[in-house]
Amino acid sequence: MTIGLAHYLVLAAALFIIGLIGLTIRKNIIVLFMCVELMLNSANLTILAYARQFNDSDFHAAALFVMVIAAAEAALGLALVVAMFRYRGTADSTKLTLLKG
């Protein structure tokens, strides 16, 4: 059996959904964050699969840009995590209850 575009797209969709499920069921904020990274990777896989289909390696640039965005997001997010951990002493998202109403 040959491997084609659809295989890659379904793999990407599966990873995306796994990330989405993780976002809804996990509590540890760092893990929540990793789920977002997983979703970004699935976007990247989709981009690369379509680029292969269209024989358009120009669009590989987009995959690199996604990685830059992911890196910047990781740096900022982890700084926020550390800041929050210092103030709240927790990495559990269900304990973030100062803001209610």
Add this chain to the structure above:
Amino acid sequence: MSKEELIIGLYSLAPLIIAGITAAIILVISAAGESRAGSGRLRAVNAAEKLSYLAFTAMAFISAVHFIKIKGPLTLFHNAVFFDHYSAAAGFIFSVMGIFTIFIAASEMKSESSRFQPEYYALLLSAAIGSLIMAMANDLLAAIVGIEILSFSTYILCALDNKNKRAVEGAFKYFLTGAAAGALFLFGLAHIYGGAQTTFISEIPSMAAVNVQGPGPGAPLLIGLVFITAALLFKAAAVPFHSWAPDAYDAATVSVAAFMTYFVKAAVFILIFRIFAAAFIFMASSITGVLSVIAVITMTLANIAALYQNNLKRMLAYSSISHTAYMLIAVICSAGVYKNAVADCGAYIIFYLVSYFFINAAIFSALAMLSPGENRVHTIEDLKGLGFKKPFFSASFSLALLALAGIPATSGFIAKFFIFYNAFLSNHHALVLLAVINSLIAFYYYIKIIMAMYMQKPESGETAVSFGNAGRESAICLAVSSALIIILGVYPEVIVKLAKLAVISSF
């Protein structure tokens, strides 16, 4: 790239370049300043404030020049950006919003006890860079980079009030949902690329027509559109994706909350409308149904939630969510049946954004006058008995609230009227009916605040809030915005005409 292209490129990006350079200078100033407290901090804040005033004024001026001088739509940098009336108008609006935000922030920044650092202004400028990129983007990749720049600046602005646990927590919640929305957008972008073989807004319609297999618009394109719309609704805080908004508004200080209501919302809606009207109008019918349902649920839930709020900023957050729904109606109608639907809806969205901006500038500058510097929660009880003690303040604040509710002779009424009338013309009768009912519900909680001010006495006999060292800037901002609410309410034609001109020439 030829020399001519370079020159027109620099000319078109001048506002961006000014904002970027000024932001960098401010960062250097604040890094060079030795003391981060006391008079050293104040000096740096003053310098940064003056610089950012200058920058925003220059940006507004250049955008105005662009608006007058542009002949027709251009695309630059290998089609990555549009340079047209729409983007110039957006640039002007963002710059004015930046100036108002600095005014509102003045009392927070300049009080001795304030812990804000001069970086605040650099972040405002970088937010302007992000939103300008969003307004100019032709490439969806550029658009997502713009969204991320704007969002990053907003997360940090939210978390800036250090030593305040609530601020960091609110910023983190905002960050997490924002990051998820970014991932949704990129996943959608990937599928749009798969469906149309391009991510350029201007090329999507023609490429999609060639690329479609079988009947319908093609699954990848539809999936892409759905995911991108979901991501943008996240950023605009429409209902299934709204939960971050009240927390983030509550956690942020008054000026940042103000910034989030009008600035972020304007940037997101200007991008949403561009994507809808320029790229996906041919397949809009496949998602307008879902969008209408989302709009109705959004306004209903937000208005009901606002009814039970005692915390003013949370209430305003829910109110801003309900206004998202009204603007969404205009987006839905741009796919309308009648002639000029796109031009009308675009103009009405711009008018709504402008009117909403002045209303919120008035409301938040009033809040900034209440207890400057101190980031405490404002409740409705705090306002009891203010009515006749502070006549100017109470009258302007009430006027802004009534405008938010949509009383005739204010700009809020005209803005809503345009959108509802337009929806009526596009045969969305049920939608109009539900929106009108919702506006009536919303009256109740706006009136509740006004009643508290004029009709109720505070329990302790003294008013709960002090005006202390309320800055002159906030009062000026309140007066100017109140005047503009009335002026736009009586003479809306100028803005609508300019907006229509911008939309017609750009789409």
Add this chain to the structure above:
Amino acid sequence: MPMLISSAVFYIFAILSVISAILTVSVSNPVKSAVSMIFCLFCLAIIYFTLGAHFAGIIQILVYAGAIMVLFLFVIMLLEKRNNESFDDIISAPKIISLVLAVILLTALSAALAASTGHSGVFPAAAESFGTLKAVGSSIFKKYIFVFEALSALILVAIAGVTLLSAKNSEGDNK
């Protein structure tokens, strides 16, 4: 590469990446979670290679697995103090509903995608320069120059934000 081997490579690494992704979101220890995420990123890098995206694959390993995930690990190690969550309190009724909804969404997405990509399943032959450093590099600096420049503003904001957030932390702690 013969057809059989390329199919085998795809299936092995696709299954491995899905398994490690599931582990990432399901194990209770964040360190294990991060390590399986790194493994998942490696598998994805190899899948990128099978797509001819050599540069993206290398960057995936160097930057993503090498830098970003190590940053995650550092932060986890820095903060790690008995904040594991047990799997028991992860499962609850609304979460099961969200799981079911997600699986339905996945099925719908996959079906729609598999049905609509009517390109007869096989990729067209790749051009000579496909995915080479030269091709990707020239597209970054020509076609996507604006996005590239805009990203520099993004990184500037991120740097400013990280410095602000951490600077005020040390101030708050020490003084």
